Amino acid sequence: MKKLIFTGLAATMIVGCASVPMDYTPTTKQISEPPIGSVNTASLGDKLLIQGTATERLALYVPLAQKLGLGASLTQGYYPKSGEKDGFEYFSVVAGADAGRVHYLGGMTTSPAMAEGAVVLRKADNALCFLNGVAIPSGCTTGLSFEKKNWATTGSSTFQQTLLYNGKVGNKINIAYREFSSDVARPAFNNDVEYDLSESKQIGYKGALLEVIEATNQSITYKVIKNFNTN
Template structure:
């Protein structure tokens, strides 16, 4: 009987209550990068040109695996902000974005509802019962990242390497952050013909290229 009471007291000590809120709204914007006229270097597999609708989102950045307690832990990555109240700032526990982080739980733990950075700086996992499990042993930091919008459309050019005097460029389209296979294409350009290459309105001047990297100047992006 004494052991059971001890367990209940420990669990009560680890948990409190928090009610997640969802009052955060981020603003979307059209983005083209790199800037027109800029000189840039991209390595094989890197994006040379990118255009689309992006959103600057406030996030909680977790740089290393973080254990909250025996029930919950966090993987490294970015956690999207969902709202804020006098209790603290709330974030999504599961993040399907590039470099997104996720909260993990012990099989015996309650399902996860949200992540919270409390007003006193503690990192807390909030369960579906609004119970919070917190730790002050963390290095999480607030930050801002650009995220592709849910209803967005992006276009990119990717450097794929060089063979002789010919360079290979990949074109990719993404809708709602998912690739559109029917609109993907790989194009080969012969630098003996011209040092300017174009695709779907975009125009680049190639300054130097080898099978590891390419240096280029942006003359025009896809829409300007």
């Protein structure tokens, strides 16, 4: 009898999870920072340039940890949208330094791999809820602090190039080139390059071109003339 009850509950949970709407489609955009022509200052180890692709999606941003009903709570961070139906918007828990988490009564925490639609916004009164084990919004609470923002992240289909500042010795500066694919470094394409500022104040690598205004062993001030693969 117990086995039958457990089997029935498991089936209900599977059906419930399958009903979470997944109809929201994020967009992919090109990023190229800082803007061409801008003057910027970077510290040792900071990125001088970054270019590539990023995924941008609407997300629920929670600025501080807050309590829901039934002993649940939300941590600070972003919860990307997965879909909406029947007057509710569903937001997921994903991996990432800026991503939020849902904590349940008893200390359990959402796992990003199993957290589609984990946070639910009831549109009628702006109440935030968590999704229970049978995919029903529960613990709905009004008056919480949150906002909707576009959130750009790297992901499974992204590619990025970047230059890093590695300091100065004498009149020479060291610049590191790094590539990332699917948010994973590509060591075979990494390179550290030394530039002699007594020969030229302009430094370039793989199409990127910078004009060095001032450089010390702690920071560098520079103007962006070209980013990677730009004319």
